[in-house]
Amino acid sequence: GGSHIVMGCKQLRADLNFAWPSSEIAVMGASGAVAVLCGKEAKAKKEAGEDVKAFLAEKEQEYTDKFANPYQAAQYGYIDDVIEPRNTRFRICRGLAQLATKRQSLPAKKHGCMPM
Structure with missing residues (x-):
């Protein structure tokens, strides 16, 4: 951070x-960044009954790979x-x-x- x-x-x-x-x-950790960037999408998936944890884990890994690595x-x-x-x-x-x-x-x- x-x-x-x-x-x-x-x-x-x-x-x-x-x-x-x-x-x-990075400016912020992957979980915080994903919460800000993908919050609406995660909420929609939760309401649709989809697996939100898997979605967030995938997005966190994607953020880490693209932005939060040395x-x-x-x-x-x-x-x-x-x-x-x-x-x-x-x-x-x-x-x-x-x-x-x-x-x-x-x-x-x-x-x-x-x-x-």
Whole structure:
């Protein structure tokens, strides 16, 4: 969900972003999204006596496959790579070594501290 933003996303200038294959990177979880997107259709199926649980499970899986997986996030540049959990330590160490000589230039101050 929204934790992606507070955990250091590219949009907030984080240097490196990795995700495990089991990560879910989306604005909201699959069940919440399906409830919003397919609520009327699910209600109609329930009234018609059809299996709503199977319908919702199918739609949740479809949402996860299309939108809430790390491969989609990597494709759009939201994360740098999808890594296996066993490679996490190595990738973090390598990333920190790459960033050891990073020089960050911040924009000049527009004004100093104003006396109060």
